[in-house]
Amino acid sequence: MMCTVCGCGEASVETGKTGADHVHSHDHGHDHGHGHSHDYGTGLAGVHVPGLSQERIVRIERDILSKNDSHAAANRARLAELGVFALNLVSSPGSGKTALLVRVLSDLVGKVPVAVIEGDQQTSNDAARIRATGVAAIQINTGKGCHLDAHMVGHALDDLPLEPGSVLFIENVGNLVCPAAFDLGEAHKVVVLSVTEGEDKPLKYPDMFAAADLMLLNKSDLLPHIEFDVAACVANALRVNPRLKILTVSARSGEGLDSFLDWVRAGQALARATAKAAALA
Amino acid sequence: MHEMALAESVIDLVEDAIRDKDIAQVKSVVVEVGILSHVSPEALLFCFDAVCRDSAAAGARLEIVRVAGAGWCLDCGKTVPLSERFGACPECGRHHVQMTAGDELRVREVEIG
Numbered sequence: 303m304m305c306t307v308c309g310c311g312e313a314s315v316e317t318g319k320t321g322a323d324h325v326h327s328h329d330h331g332h333d334h335g336h337g338h339s340h341d342y343g344t345g346l347a348g349v350h351v352p353g354l355s356q357e358r359i360v361r362i363e364r365d366i367l368s369k370n371d372s373h374a375a376a377n378r379a380r381l382a383e384l385g386v387f388a389l390n391l392v393s394s395p396g397s398g399k400t401a402l403l404v405r406v407l408s409d410l411v412g413k414v415p416v417a418v419i420e421g422d423q424q425t426s427n428d429a430a431r432i433r434a435t436g437v438a439a440i441q442i443n444t445g446k447g448c449h450l451d452a453h454m455v456g457h458a459l460d461d462l463p464l465e466p467g468s469v470l471f472i473e474n475v476g477n478l479v480c481p482a483a484f485d486l487g488e489a490h491k492v493v494v495l496s497v498t499e500g501e502d503k504p505l506k507y508p509d510m511f512a513a514a515d516l517m518l519l520n521k522s523d524l525l526p527h528i529e530f531d532v533a534a535c536v537a538n539a540l541r542v543n544p545r546l547k548i549l550t551v552s553a554r555s556g557e558g559l560d561s562f563l564d565w566v567r568a569g570q571a572l573a574r575a576t577a578k579a580a581a582l583a
Numbered sequence: 584m585h586e587m588a589l590a591e592s593v594i595d596l597v598e599d600a601i602r603d604k605d606i607a608q609v610k611s612v613v614v615e616v617g618i619l620s621h622v623s624p625e626a627l628l629f630c631f632d633a634v635c636r637d638s639a640a641a642g643a644r645l646e647i648v649r650v651a652g653a654g655w656c657l658d659c660g661k662t663v664p665l666s667e668r669f670g671a672c673p674e675c676g677r678h679h680v681q682m683t684a685g686d687e688l689r690v691r692e693v694e695i696g
Contacts, residue, residue, distance in 0.1 A: 358694055358695055358696075359692050359693070359694055359695075360600050360601060360604070360606075360692060360693045360695060361691070361692045362596055362597065362600045362690045362691065362692055362693065363689065363690070363691060363692070364596050364689065364690055365688060365689050365690075366589050366592050366593055366596070366614065366688040366689060366690060367589075367592065367688060368592075368596070369592050369595055369596070370588075370592065446587075447587075447588065448585055449585055449588070451588065479585070479621070480585035480588075482621065483585055483621055484585070484588075508668055508669045509621050509668070512669065541669070541678050542669045
């Protein structure tokens with residue numbers, strides 16, 4: 303959602319500090335009283351009126367997501383220079399992303415520099431939960447938006463105290479559809495799926511599982527109490543993404559979190575080493 | 584409804600393209616949307632109408648050109664048609680297919696009036 307005043311999103315950024323960041327409200331309504339007609343031309347110019355002069359056509363030939371992708375590339379360059387390992391956590395609402403994050407942060411805090419960007423449509427409840435662990439968190443409220451985009455995250459990076467070599471967790475809006483399309487500049491998308499959801503979710507919402515590099519199958523402590531076929535879920539996830547890494551975890555019991563933390567630390571070490579090597583070049 | 588954000592991106596790209604040109608009106612905007620992409624054409628049309636109002640493309644018609652899906656089947660060693668994202672190869676039935684077409688989300692051109 304681009305604001306025409308400053309080119310900034312409709313999203314608001316809440317830093318947990320007093321003092322206003324820029325916030326926009328847009329409340330103009332739209333009505334639709336007209337229909338559409340579509341004829342898909344197959345002529346040389348790809349236009350719908352045969353013989354139409356070429357001067358009346360302005361070629362654009364750009365990907366619709368190219369603007370987001372250029373913001374994402376800028377974020378990625380900025381994070382790489384700092385040696386920051388950034389993860390984009392995505393899932394449906396209620397999968398336990400925030401609980402998982404709180405648990406992981408309590409293990410990391412004091413050992414490695416870490417920061418969090420929280421995305422929700424409204425409230426700063428999640429950022430407050432994160433800050434209770436002692437970790438700096440920025441809340442982005444997307445308003446009507448259903449996903450974080452790279453431009454919002456760029457603004458959040460302006461406000462976030464980010465130590466070189468940090469781990470940055472970006473918790474996306476709970477939505478298993480839209481965030482798949484928007485690169486934020488992260489190293490990896492991590493998709494969280496809880497065992498209280500269906501094992502066919504990777505087939506129902508394949509884009510997210512295809513876009514992710516790691517899947518955390520969360521709430522494993524509930525497995526004895528419910529009918530959930532872990533093997534079928536894993537097979538479904540691997541069908542849409544044969545390269546997907548999968549860990550079974552529980553934010554509650556702590557199962558599997560050591561493996562996740564090892565993976566995070568390995569990524570962080572690589573990001574740091576890469577930044578160091580690039581600085582010498 | 585990420586179609587709203589996509590519609591806004593379409594408008595941004597159109598405004599960038601015509602900014603320095605003397606153009607009275609944009610008559611239509613042609614976008615390519617692959618049939619395997621994560622976009623609903625109906626939702627994109629609806630959102631485009633909503634967001635084009637206050638833009639340089641006000642009143643423009645959005646034309647959506649659907650691009651057919653295709654993939655490279657690793658087992659058959661050839662390009663096969665795909666009707667479903669992450670779908671099986673229509674010939675061998677296996678899922679070792681890498682999508683090669685149908686994922687397009689592109690602004691092709693605008694027609695000016």
